[in-house]
Amino acid sequence: MANPDIIYTKVDEAPELASASLLPIIRRFAAAADISVGTKDISLAGRILAKFPEALSADQRIDDHLAELGETVKTPEANVVKLPNISASVPQLVAAIRELQGQGYAIPDYPENPATDAEKETRARYDTLKGSAVNPVLREGNSDRRAATAVKKFAQDNPHRMGDWTADSKTRVASMGKNDFRSNEVSATLAKAATAKIVLDHAGGETVLKDGISYPAGTVVDATFMSAKALDAFLMDEINKTKAEGTLFSLHMKATMMKVSDPIIFGHAVKAWLAPVFEKYGDKLNDLGVSGNAGLGTLLEKVSGESEIMAAIDAVMADRPPLYMVDSDKGITNLHVPSDVIIDASMPALIRAGGKGWGPDGKEHDTVCVIPDDSYAPVYDETVEFFKANGKLNPATAGTVQNLGLMAQKAEEYGSHPTTFEIPADGTVKMILDDGTVLHQHTVEKGDIWRSASTRKAPIEDWVDLAIARQKATGFRSIFWLDETRAHDAELLGYVKPILDAKGVADKFEIMAPREATRASLETITKGENTIAITGNVLRDYLTDLFPILELATSAKMLSIVKLMQGGGLFETGAGGSAPKHVQQLQAENHLRWDSLGEFCALGESFKFLADAQDNAKARVLGDAVEAATQGILDNDRSPSRKVGEPDNRDSHYWFARYWAEALAAQTDDAALAGEFAPIAAALAENEAAIIGELAAAQGKPADTGGYYNNDPAKLSAVMRPSATLNGIIDAQA
Numbered sequence: 088m089a090n091p092d093i094i095y096t097k098v099d100e101a102p103e104l105a106s107a108s109l110l111p112i113i114r115r116f117a118a119a120a121d122i123s124v125g126t127k128d129i130s131l132a133g134r135i136l137a138k139f140p141e142a143l144s145a146d147q148r149i150d151d152h153l154a155e156l157g158e159t160v161k162t163p164e165a166n167v168v169k170l171p172n173i174s175a176s177v178p179q180l181v182a183a184i185r186e187l188q189g190q191g192y193a194i195p196d197y198p199e200n201p202a203t204d205a206e207k208e209t210r211a212r213y214d215t216l217k218g219s220a221v222n223p224v225l226r227e228g229n230s231d232r233r234a235a236t237a238v239k240k241f242a243q244d245n246p247h248r249m250g251d252w253t254a255d256s257k258t259r260v261a262s263m264g265k266n267d268f269r270s271n272e273v274s275a276t277l278a279k280a281a282t283a284k285i286v287l288d289h290a291g292g293e294t295v296l297k298d299g300i301s302y303p304a305g306t307v308v309d310a311t312f313m314s315a316k317a318l319d320a321f322l323m324d325e326i327n328k329t330k331a332e333g334t335l336f337s338l339h340m341k342a343t344m345m346k347v348s349d350p351i352i353f354g355h356a357v358k359a360w361l362a363p364v365f366e367k368y369g370d371k372l373n374d375l376g377v378s379g380n381a382g383l384g385t386l387l388e389k390v391s392g393e394s395e396i397m398a399a400i401d402a403v404m405a406d407r408p409p410l411y412m413v414d415s416d417k418g419i420t421n422l423h424v425p426s427d428v429i430i431d432a433s434m435p436a437l438i439r440a441g442g443k444g445w446g447p448d449g450k451e452h453d454t455v456c457v458i459p460d461d462s463y464a465p466v467y468d469e470t471v472e473f474f475k476a477n478g479k480l481n482p483a484t485a486g487t488v489q490n491l492g493l494m495a496q497k498a499e500e501y502g503s504h505p506t507t508f509e510i511p512a513d514g515t516v517k518m519i520l521d522d523g524t525v526l527h528q529h530t531v532e533k534g535d536i537w538r539s540a541s542t543r544k545a546p547i548e549d550w551v552d553l554a555i556a557r558q559k560a561t562g563f564r565s566i567f568w569l570d571e572t573r574a575h576d577a578e579l580l581g582y583v584k585p586i587l588d589a590k591g592v593a594d595k596f597e598i599m600a601p602r603e604a605t606r607a608s609l610e611t612i613t614k615g616e617n618t619i620a621i622t623g624n625v626l627r628d629y630l631t632d633l634f635p636i637l638e639l640a641t642s643a644k645m646l647s648i649v650k651l652m653q654g655g656g657l658f659e660t661g662a663g664g665s666a667p668k669h670v671q672q673l674q675a676e677n678h679l680r681w682d683s684l685g686e687f688c689a690l691g692e693s694f695k696f697l698a699d700a701q702d703n704a705k706a707r708v709l710g711d712a713v714e715a716a717t718q719g720i721l722d723n724d725r726s727p728s729r730k731v732g733e734p735d736n737r738d739s740h741y742w743f744a745r746y747w748a749e750a751l752a753a754q755t756d757d758a759a760l761a762g763e764f765a766p767i768a769a770a771l772a773e774n775e776a777a778i779i780g781e782l783a784a785a786q787g788k789p790a791d792t793g794g795y796y797n798n799d800p801a802k803l804s805a806v807m808r809p810s811a812t813l814n815g816i817i818d819a820q821a
């Protein structure tokens with residue numbers, strides 16, 4: 088079957104709720120131009136079900152849509168609108184499995200401690216679903232993220248609230264500085280294609296950790312490790328210092344994206360926090376299957392029946408500095424769930440709030456922000472110091488930081504690759520090529536976290552070319568965020584500098600380490616000027632939350648284009664995630680504060696891409712009208728409100744449909760489209776009061792969509808499309 092013209096992804100949580108209302112509108116409008124809009128299911132629930140066909144009845148089975156999309160993005164026709172999906176932590180995965188089982192899907196339990204071969208096999212299948220399992224498959228291109236002009240202008244005209252920064256703030260960023268991934272990194276560029284194995288030489292012989300990894304010629308291959316002993320000493324030291332300083336303690340990791348390394352580091356922090364308990368009751372905790380990696384929440388659940396241990400935990404907690412809270416009302420701390428506090432969202436929120444985090448007393452306090460690895464911690468450290476010295480940023484006058492990120496073909500997927508290991512015994516880790524060369528080696532101890540990541544040549548060259556094109560198009564100050572003193576970055580510069588020289592544009596670019604680049608970028612936007620941050624994959628992720636949250640109050644409204652290397656287009660809807668808190672609010676009071684502006688921006692780009700790729704003039708008319716509608720939403724303040732009883736996501740979709748129809752009716756490039764949409768625009772305007780009334784009447788009571796991870800389509804549609812009048816107009820046959 089031929090692919091639809093546009094593929095819209097079926098995802099999780101808030102964006103999936105929003106799709107139930109928005110997608111019928113998109114399909115109706117696209118149909119007028121004979122453009123088909125299909126869906127592919129990349130939700131966590133869908134991905135789980137696709138992994139266990141043998142456990143399901145024929146009508147319950149679904150194909151592996153993620154694998155299909157992974158092929159589609161390698162074709163020039165690809166045109167995919169990608170919404171945010173859950174990058175599952177273990178607690179989320181377990182919850183999704185339980186829900187599906189409850190709905191009658193006979194999938195196996197998640198084996199926490201797999202013993203039999205069958206359990207190990209089940210666990211291996213579930214493990215492929217953990218963390219960032221989707222984006223690396225779809226991102227067959229590099230990333231271009233920026234605030235659309237209309238969005239930036241709106242933010243300047245309507246500046247959001249920013250917390251005050253003062254010079255005496257005790258908030259600071261703490262990182263190891265030695266014995267971490269940054270300091271132990273080694274890197275090399277492969278002259279020829281190679282296959283590699285990773286082995287551990289130890290007292291008992293040689294253990295093969297991974298075999299048969301193949302790299303094309305020109306790949307940059309890194310290896311590094313974090314010392315577990317150094318990490319523990321650092322964590323203990325920072326807990327003690329925090330207590331002395333009288334601030335909150337917080338840990339900021341990316342346990343979703345860096346799905347192997349970061350839960351382990353998180354587990355070290357839980358164990359350091361409860362060190363006296365682990366010292367005294369270590370064996371007992373082991374028997375109970377408590378590791379710390381799943382967080383304090385799971386730990387407390389598992390030991391809840393052990394009153395002696397619970398009392399010991401209470402005593403330690405009382406002695407520790409106050410923890411930064413995820414939800415002080417519910418007693419959920421920073422250390423409860425590894426995926427609750429995610430560095431790229433948590434650090435900008437704290438910085439925007441003037442360096443304040445929420446404490447157990449429900450009040451804001453200065454906070455020590457622990458970011459163990461020093462590779463990117465300087466970005467946050469420098470930002471904190473900059474605002475301490477200069478005061479908060481003024482969003483009314485600040486310029487913008489755009490981003491060009493290297494990410495194609497799993498470039499720099501630190502800590503998530505199947506080449507990250509918790510070292511089982513003291514020894515030497517060696518990375519050995521098929522010709523016998525030892526490419527990298529490290530002396531390690533049991534418990535150290537060792538990882539290798541790779542970056543291919545073609546994506547690097549494509550990224551530099553994109554940077555040259557964007558610099559030329561904008562004339563903005565353009566900075567490669569690369570640190571000559573860091574092993575990996577030095578190898579990348581081995582590509583970057585010759586390309587810039589060969590194209591005669593070296594004088595148009597600056598090259599700076601992350602700390603210096605952060606300062607230069609903050610200075611530039613403070614002056615009201617703009618800059619392009621040309622970064623690797625992790626900084627792409629971090630910066631496209633940090634700067635948008637400071638400039639626009641949210642990263643959800645970013646234009647996020649992936650120029651696929653084979654010619655297709657992948658249009659991501661903003662840089663934010665799937666906003667679980669929004670789902671809770673919908674369930675409690677039927678108000679959805681999710682803002683679909685990211686979807687509107689991506690949709691406009693998708694139509695325009697279709698127009699260019701297929702020389703489809705109607706697609707261009709639709710795309711231009713989407714842009715006008717998006718502008719209308721901003722200019723007329725039709726974005727969702729946060730409070731129940733006020734307009735929400737569904738209202739914004741009504742206005743989007745109306746402005747879109749009005750723009751189509753008003754344009755003169757395509758008379759047939761104008762003729763078709765004039766009566767729709769009129770009907771939407773005439774029935775405004777009725778529609779808004781019906782949407783408002785739906786709010787204020789609990790809403791049931793038949794599931795959290797796997798909604799019931801009919802119930803979901805009933806909740807998200809409560810206006811019969813609007814549905815009548817949208818669903819009417821042309």
Ligand code: NAP
Binds near residue numbers: 429
């Ligand atoms: P998040 O979903 O971005 O949510 C953090 C907060 O950002 C939300 O609570 C909300 O603030 C605000 N927000 C984000 N998108 C919004 C939108 N469209 N409209 C209005 N507000 C928006 O980040 P998270 O809690 O760290 O991550 C949640 C899940 O998303 C995780 O499973 C994560 O792995 C996944 N994720 C996926 C992607 C992706 O697929 N590209 C990217 C990032 C994260 P308020 O609550 O104040 O309204």
Ligand code: MG
Binds near residue numbers: 432
């Ligand atoms: Mg991010």
